[in-house]
Amino acid sequence: MNATFALIGNPNTGKTSLFNALTGSYQYVGNWSGVTVEKKVGTLHHNMGTLVDLPGIYTMNPISADEAVVSNYLLEEPTTPVLNIIDTSQLKRNLHVTIQLLERNRNVLLCLNMIDVANERGIYVDNNRLSSLLNIDVTPIIARKEQGIDNIFHGLNQLHKSTTPLVLYYGSIVEKGITSIEKKLSDLNGDINTRWLAIQYLQGNRQIENKLSSSNCEIAKIRDDTEKQLQFKEGNITLAYHIMNVRETFIQSIVDQVITIKKEPKVFMSEKIDQIVTNKFLGIPIFLFLMYMIFMVTFNWIGFPLSDLLDVFLTDMVAVWFENVLAILQVNPFIESVILEGIIGGVGGVLVFTPQIFILFFCLSLLEDSGYMARITVVMDRFMQAMGLNGKAFIPLIIGFGCNVPGIMAARSIEQERDRLITMVMLPFMSCSARLPVYALFISVFFKENQALIALSLYVLGIVIALLLAKILTSTTFKKEKSLFIMELPPYRMPQWRTLWRATWEKGKGFIRKAGTFIFGGSVIIWLLTYMGPGGIDVPMDESYLAQIGAYIAPFLAPLGFGTWQAASSLLTGFLAKEVVVSTMSIIYAAPEVQMQGLLAEYFSPLTAYGFMTFILLYVPCLATVAVMKQETHSIKWTMFAILYGLVMAYIVTFLIIQCGRILGIA
Amino acid sequence: MNIAQLKENEVAIVECFSTVDQLIKDRLMQLGIYPNQEICLLRKLPFGGPCIIGTCGQCICIRLYDAKGIEVKKK
Ligand SMILES: Nc1nc2c(ncn2[C@@H]2O[C@H](COP(=O)(O)OP(=O)(O)OP(=O)(O)O)[C@@H](O)[C@H]2O)c(=O)[nH]1
Ligand SMILES: [Mg+2]
Numbered sequence: 251m252n253a254t255f256a257l258i259g260n261p262n263t264g265k266t267s268l269f270n271a272l273t274g275s276y277q278y279v280g281n282w283s284g285v286t287v288e289k290k291v292g293t294l295h296h297n298m299g300t301l302v303d304l305p306g307i308y309t310m311n312p313i314s315a316d317e318a319v320v321s322n323y324l325l326e327e328p329t330t331p332v333l334n335i336i337d338t339s340q341l342k343r344n345l346h347v348t349i350q351l352l353e354r355n356r357n358v359l360l361c362l363n364m365i366d367v368a369n370e371r372g373i374y375v376d377n378n379r380l381s382s383l384l385n386i387d388v389t390p391i392i393a394r395k396e397q398g399i400d401n402i403f404h405g406l407n408q409l410h411k412s413t414t415p416l417v418l419y420y421g422s423i424v425e426k427g428i429t430s431i432e433k434k435l436s437d438l439n440g441d442i443n444t445r446w447l448a449i450q451y452l453q454g455n456r457q458i459e460n461k462l463s464s465s466n467c468e469i470a471k472i473r474d475d476t477e478k479q480l481q482f483k484e485g486n487i488t489l490a491y492h493i494m495n496v497r498e499t500f501i502q503s504i505v506d507q508v509i510t511i512k513k514e515p516k517v518f519m520s521e522k523i524d525q526i527v528t529n530k531f532l533g534i535p536i537f538l539f540l541m542y543m544i545f546m547v548t549f550n551w552i553g554f555p556l557s558d559l560l561d562v563f564l565t566d567m568v569a570v571w572f573e574n575v576l577a578i579l580q581v582n583p584f585i586e587s588v589i590l591e592g593i594i595g596g597v598g599g600v601l602v603f604t605p606q607i608f609i610l611f612f613c614l615s616l617l618e619d620s621g622y623m624a625r626i627t628v629v630m631d632r633f634m635q636a637m638g639l640n641g642k643a644f645i646p647l648i649i650g651f652g653c654n655v656p657g658i659m660a661a662r663s664i665e666q667e668r669d670r671l672i673t674m675v676m677l678p679f680m681s682c683s684a685r686l687p688v689y690a691l692f693i694s695v696f697f698k699e700n701q702a703l704i705a706l707s708l709y710v711l712g713i714v715i716a717l718l719l720a721k722i723l724t725s726t727t728f729k730k731e732k733s734l735f736i737m738e739l740p741p742y743r744m745p746q747w748r749t750l751w752r753a754t755w756e757k758g759k760g761f762i763r764k765a766g767t768f769i770f771g772g773s774v775i776i777w778l779l780t781y782m783g784p785g786g787i788d789v790p791m792d793e794s795y796l797a798q799i800g801a802y803i804a805p806f807l808a809p810l811g812f813g814t815w816q817a818a819s820s821l822l823t824g825f826l827a828k829e830v831v832v833s834t835m836s837i838i839y840a841a842p843e844v845q846m847q848g849l850l851a852e853y854f855s856p857l858t859a860y861g862f863m864t865f866i867l868l869y870v871p872c873l874a875t876v877a878v879m880k881q882e883t884h885s886i887k888w889t890m891f892a893i894l895y896g897l898v899m900a901y902i903v904t905f906l907i908i909q910c911g912r913i914l915g916i917a
Numbered sequence: 918m919n920i921a922q923l924k925e926n927e928v929a930i931v932e933c934f935s936t937v938d939q940l941i942k943d944r945l946m947q948l949g950i951y952p953n954q955e956i957c958l959l960r961k962l963p964f965g966g967p968c969i970i971g972t973c974g975q976c977i978c979i980r981l982y983d984a985k986g987i988e989v990k991k992k
Contacts, residue, residue: 308944308948309947311943313943339974340973340975342973343949343973343975348919371974491945491951494946494951521959522957523974524969528960528962528969530963628962628967628969630979631962631966631967631980632963632964632965632966632967665944666940734938734980735967735979735980736941736944736945736980737978738948738975738976738978739969739976741976757939777972865980
């Protein structure tokens with residue numbers, strides 16, 4: 251069967267959890283509003299067709315960019331059956347979307363999710379009653395425990411009956427307005443329900459205003475007249491408020507009939523935790539402490555020991571094994587070099603750092619799934635306000651520590667275009683997991699004592715540079731508008747091991763996959779460039795093509811203290827993906843007798859090593875980030891700006907570090 | 918009086934929005950905060966930081982400036 255169903259509902263109600271359960275995929279789940287920011291398509295189990303996961307909405311009138319995706323979808327797909335998922339513990343608020351869906355058509359299956367949360371709060375819902383009042387099927391589920399999933403398949407099978415849409419009476423004045431607009435829209439072909447369009451238009455739905463722009467001036471006049479008449483009769487209220495109020499009254503009457511409350515409200519666990527983590531004085535210290543813990547775990551306590559073990563395994567066992575096998579097979583020396591020096595050297599050099607990357611992703615998933623992410627925005631908002639931004643920017647920025655690409659996507663849930671744009675250009679300075687191997691490599695050679703501290707200082711430096719940029723932009727280009735902030739704080743949820751592991755694996759997998767494709771290919775090419783030169787093949791490395799390319803750039807880097815062709819060509823390859831810097835270095839600094847670590851120590855001093863890490867942190871976003879930035883800002887100008895600002899800052903800051911270090915007498 | 922003038926854990930009824938920004942007003946409406954709704958001020962963060970308010974079992978955080986723009990009357 252080739253049916254398509256769409257998941258629609260309020261933000262953070264478990265749409266993606268349900269999507270994953272119904273399609274067996276592993277899309278991104280997290281406990282705050284605005285996790286999903288784009289349309290995702292999956293194949294339903296039991297050959298039932300396809301399911302579309304969408305961002306969350308509160309009404310059909312979009313405010314932020316992710317909500318606009320949904321409004322657009324509803325307009326473009328007027329007949330697609332809808333799986334409307336609602337948070338049972340917030341029935342009243344959630345039903346607003348349901349009502350608007352039903353006004354469109356009744357091809358809707360209602361899923362009451364989070365039954366467990368509702369029951370815990372003493373809220374019980376009579377499904378059968380709700381079903382008969384709304385005249386649609388209702389299924390209770392617990393998406394994250396995958397309970398009630400079979401009933402959904404059953405419900406979806408029965409969905410195709412088309413009955414008449416829900417009609418609410420909005421009072422004589424508004425009804426007259428609706429009828430006149432409908433008349434104007436009568437030549438609009440397609441399956442779209444004109445009454446629904448008219449109501450949405452009267453309510454001020456921006457997306458629909460755009461769609462109807464051709465007949466705009468006439469219907470705009472009808473809307474103004476209707477609003478005037480309404481205000482004449484009812485006093486100072488807006489049309490949008492009136493329409494919402496009619497729905498609210500209807501919803502209240504339903505809620506009164508279907509809900510029973512069995513417990514007196516008490517102080518919930520969430521509130522108790524919030525009293526501590528959003529405490530007046532403790533809020534920011536707790537946030538900083540948690541961040542520090544993440545660094546300690548990733549770099550000191552667990553990450554490094556594991557990565558050392560992996561290193562031993564890769565060099566002493568895997569490499570030796572390959573060497574022996576190749577010797578037995580008697581392959582020609584060229585192939586042997588490609589495999590041992592190029593592939594095992596380059597890819598292995600990066601893979602060694604897998605433990606740190608997985609631990610970092612695990613910690614980030616913990617932040618995301620617990621509900622703490624939303625609290626970070628709250629405790630940091632005052633500070634961000636001083637920077638001219640809002641606390642919500644912290645969500646994309648923290649996601650950016652994992653990878654800048656999803657970070658830039660996550661900025662979609664920021665309501666104001668201005669704040670969203672600034673957040674996006676700040677993102678490349680968030681030190682992503684791809685930069686982590688570079689730090690890990692240098693730290694393990696030069697800063698054995700203060701591993702976590704040095705890493706932390708780089709992350710902080712990135713944040714400082716990003717905030718500086720924000721401050722500059724908000725006090726020049728974007729001076730006129732001010733930033734706004736409103737955030738919903740979801741209840742804390744105990745993260746589940748399964749979700750955490752899946753989330754960590756899904757993100758970490760990207761790193762391993764990159765190692766197998768990009769870094770693999772890159773390593774082979776880089777190795778070839780070191781193997782060949784103007785003088786032929788198998789030339790000394792200093793006469794290779796790579797050395798020549800690097801030598802062009804090296805003089806520019808000389809004031810920074812690492813003006814060698816090796817450093818220059820590593821930086822150049824880092825534009826592809828930051829990890830490639832490490833594979834390039836592994837190939838360049840590979841010597842048969844000495845370990846790369848030893849050779850590195852010859853070419854860098856602790857000071858220039860720190861300078862080099864700073865430069866890597868700031869200099870350019872990787873190729874993938876540039877592509878997403880271009881796509882999301884719709885602006886070459888801003889993308890170029892982000893790249894140039896990075897380059898300039900990288901140069902200046904590294905220069906200052908090196909020169910100050912020298913003056914202070916640090917080698 | 919307005920929300921910012923409430924004491925922590927004090928309950929009040931929303932009367933009207935006066936100086937609240939349009940975008941925030943739209944969002945508040947969507948989240949179920951509009952005239953005649955009951956709200957409770959849960960916490961105010963220091964140095965003019967945001968306020969956390971509760972309604973119908975949900976928590977919403979807004980800036981002090983906007984909280985000052987929401988007129989309420991005590992229950
Ligand atoms: N207790 C409980 N938690 C649930 C249930 N379903 C989902 N969750 C949790 O609710 C949170 C939100 O889940 P998501 O699936 O990301 O919600 P969403 O609707 O896709 O959210 P957005 O993409 O932000 O609109 C996650 O922390 C889930 O683990 C449920 O039935 N019970
Ligand atoms: Mg989602």
